Amino acid sequence: MSRLLPFIGFVLVVALLIFGLRWNRTHDMNWVPSPLIDKPAPEFTLPLLYDSTKTVSRQDLLGQPYLLNVFGSWCVTCQDEHPVLMAHAKKFGVRLIGMDWKDDPDTAKRWLAQFGNPYDTILVDADGKAGIDFGVYGAPETFLVDAQGVVRYKHIGNLTPENIERELKPAIAQLGKVQP
Amino acid sequence: MKRALLVFILLIAGLHAAFAIDPLPFTDRAEEVRFQNLTRQLRCLVCQNQDLADSEADLAKDLRRQVFQMMQAGKTDDEIKQYLVSRYNIFVLYDPPLQAGTWLLWFGPFAFLALGAFIVVRILRKRQDQWGQTRLINANETANHNSGSIESDPIDPEEDW
Incomplete structure (x- = not known):
């Protein structure tokens, strides 16, 4: 038995190594859990992209759940995500609010004119302050906020048909159950 | 040989002191030292193996400016850390507090x-x-x-x- 001990130890170390490799593959190393989940969304008052004289605040959006998608025309991954949003925006069953983050509004308008506009409303966070309050660190990021203004789900990185099906849709469905 | 080693060590030491320089209007040297110390304890979330002090990421610049403004507003180091933790998780602290997780x-x-x-x-x-x-x-x-x-x-x- 004791002769087998080094071999068993070796097998355990190899198992740990394989586990580590698999973990790295299946988990996004840049993913940081948001402390905002199940907490009220931060306060914000931001101008509209298509009418900068008007602003929309957190209070204005209360009453119905919404998806807040943080994007920017400078963001390469947002470009990957964009066709997915175009295809799914109407099927989410909740409003899709865009937050044009740390971006030039004119460039954003051109970008949307070229690739299409999947959003119901677009807010402009030019200096990125609201983004910081939301804990945004890498666009695109998507927050699911319920009718009471509480953040229920956050996705960091681009939405794909797979993770919409696997995570976002169940999170939206859950929303209906929690609220009467 | 000894001299080469010494030069090498000095180079390494010099590397550690390197940090991104923003044109922030510090009132005095003490404030600047406090700022550098504080931002060195905070993680940059964009490039996660860098601290906030020497990251060139755009978000890191914004967060440095935020830290600076909060210092100007008279906030303590703990208040500033709490501000960032409540938005970005305790992951932003290089020295994580002792808690359940x-x-x-x-x-x-x-x-x-x-x-x-x-x-x-x-x-x-x-x-x-x-x-x-x-x-x-x-x-x-x-x-x-x-x-x-x-x-x-x-x-x-x-x-x-």
Whole structure:
């Protein structure tokens, strides 16, 4: 038995190594859990992209759940995500609010004119302050906020048909159950 | 050779002191030192192996400006850290506080050390026992047969391991 001990130890170390490799593959190393989940969304008052004289605040959006998608025309991954949003925006069953983050509004308008506009409303966070309050660190990021203004789900990185099906849709469905 | 080593060490030391320079209007040197110390304890979330002080990421610049503004507003280091933690998780702190989620991080190494010590002690005990028994048997055999020659070395701790 004791002769087998080094071999068993070796097998355990190899198992740990394989586990580590698999973990790295299946988990996004840049993913940081948001402390905002199940907490009220931060306060914000931001101008509209298509009418900068008007602003929309957190209070204005209360009453119905919404998806807040943080994007920017400078963001390469947002470009990957964009066709997915175009295809799914109407099927989410909740409003899709865009937050044009740390971006030039004119460039954003051109970008949307070229690739299409999947959003119901677009807010402009030019200096990125609201983004910081939301804990945004890498666009695109998507927050699911319920009718009471509480953040229920956050996705960091681009939405794909797979993770919409696997995570976002169940999170939206859950929303209906929690609220009467 | 010694001189080359010295130059190398100085270069390495110089690297550590490098940080991104923003044109922030510090009121005095003490404030600047406090700012550098604070931002060195905070992680940049965009490039996660860099601290906020020496990251060139755009978000890091914004966060540095935020830290600076909060310092100007008279906020303490703890308040500034709390501000960032409430938005970006305790992951932003390079020195994580002791709390439920960080137990493994804090005590994991000690647990492994204790496990290692336990295994070593067990192996040594076992070896000592076998050694003692072999000696006893050999002593008996020597006495019984009254022979002076010993074929195999009885004191071989490596034998049964």
